[in-house]
Amino acid sequence: MLAELSMHIIDIVQNSISAGADLIKVKIHELKDRDLLIIEVEDNGKGMDKDQINRVQDPFYTTKSFKRVGLGIPLFKQTAEHCDGSFQILSEPSKGTLIRATFKKSHVDLPPMGNLRDTILTLVVGEPNVDFVFEVETDGVVFVLDTREVKKELQDVPINHPEVVKFLREYIGENLKTMEVAS
Amino acid sequence: MKLEDLRKIREKAEKELKLREGKARIRIVVGMGTSGIAAGAREVLKAFLDEIEKRNLQDVMVTQSGEKGLSSHEPVAEVWEEGKPIVVYGNLTPEIARRIVADHVVNGNPVSEFVIEVREA
Numbered sequence: 001m002l003a004e005l006s007m008h009i010i011d012i013v014q015n016s017i018s019a020g021a022d023l024i025k026v027k028i029h030e031l032k033d034r035d036l037l038i039i040e041v042e043d044n045g046k047g048m049d050k051d052q053i054n055r056v057q058d059p060f061y062t063t064k065s066f067k068r069v070g071l072g073i074p075l076f077k078q079t080a081e082h083c084d085g086s087f088q089i090l091s092e093p094s095k096g097t098l099i100r101a102t103f104k105k106s107h108v109d110l111p112p113m114g115n116l117r118d119t120i121l122t123l124v125v126g127e128p129n130v131d132f133v134f135e136v137e138t139d140g141v142v143f144v145l146d147t148r149e150v151k152k153e154l155q156d157v158p159i160n161h162p163e164v165v166k167f168l169r170e171y172i173g174e175n176l177k178t179m180e181v182a183s
Numbered sequence: 184m185k186l187e188d189l190r191k192i193r194e195k196a197e198k199e200l201k202l203r204e205g206k207a208r209i210r211i212v213v214g215m216g217t218s219g220i221a222a223g224a225r226e227v228l229k230a231f232l233d234e235i236e237k238r239n240l241q242d243v244m245v246t247q248s249g250e251k252g253l254s255s256h257e258p259v260a261e262v263w264e265e266g267k268p269i270v271v272y273g274n275l276t277p278e279i280a281r282r283i284v285a286d287h288v289v290n291g292n293p294v295s296e297f298v299i300e301v302r303e304a
């Protein structure tokens with residue numbers, strides 16, 4: 001259903017936003033020598049207990065007596081496991097959640113990353129009251145975008161001001177340009 | 184490019200914000216739930232941003248929402264304007280998004296072929 005890894009990232013980040021997080025960290029690490037891609041989304045939202053963690057990973061677990069369980073997590077998990085990777089949820093009620101998916105980089109069915117620049121841009125601009133830290137790393141080259149630093153420079157000017165959007169698009173694009181994982 | 188370059192943008196923007204008391208005239212909310220993303224909501228949101236930037240519409244704000252609903256019409260977006268009912272658009276593409284900015288946001292004429300709902304704010 002979601003054709004790109006970056007679409008899964010948006011989807012998993014939506015869960016963090018729904019969970020009331022105001023700080024969301026997204027890590028995308030490519031480890032070439034280990035043929036590995038790691039995607040992590042960490043938030044400070046309301047978290048889940050053990051029972052919930054198990055429940056949300058299984059799309060068939062729900063019975064009529066339970067609240068409907070969504071598709072976002074099962075889809076992401078399925079993609080990771082299908083690509084010889086792994087999937088993990090670490091969470092604690094009222095502390096936050098860490099979702100980690102790994103993928104075998106060379107797997108034939110690994111979905112493309114998709115446009116990471118637009119993914120980052122639409123999230124940080126579209127959710128101006130949430131802070132994001134995006135960390136993209138390929139073989140030791142790291143790009144970090146921390147919206148708290150952006151907002152410190154901006155003070156009262158909103159992050160979704162058109163001039164700021166323009167700046168961020170170019171800034172993110174320039175930094176990701178040479179990174180293989182982002183293409 | 185450095186983040187410090189934002190300072191210049193800030194100084195310029197602050198002056199303009201003061202002139203209109205910093206209020207957004209129109210808010211566009213793009214639905215980015217699972218089915219919305221799959222249907223192309225990110226590209227639609229991006230098209231709204233690009234068009235607003237191109238026209239330098241400083242009093243228009245684009246945000247996103249993970250809420251689901253109306254999934255048979257995704258991608259969807261709502262246009263919120265003070266004192267007016269909320270206009271919900273469906274089956275959007277980047278091209279239609281750009282038209283909504285030109286016709287509805289700038290000229291005040293909703294693009295009726297793509298309106299799927301109008302509701303009170």
Ligand SMILES: Nc1ncnc2c1ncn2[C@@H]1O[C@H](COP(=O)(O)OP(=O)(O)OP(=O)(O)O)[C@@H](O)[C@H]1O
Nearest residue numbers: 015016019045047056070071072073074097216217
């Ligand atoms: N980061 C998170 N923090 C707290 N709870 C979460 C988090 N991510 C997921 N959950 C819980 O897991 C449930 C299932 O998430 P999932 O993304 O699979 O489906 P959904 O968001 O309910 O619906 P959709 O199909 O639109 O994604 C959520 O409804 C929520 O209760």
Ligand SMILES: [Mg+2]
Nearest residue numbers: 011015070072
């Ligand atoms: Mg979800």
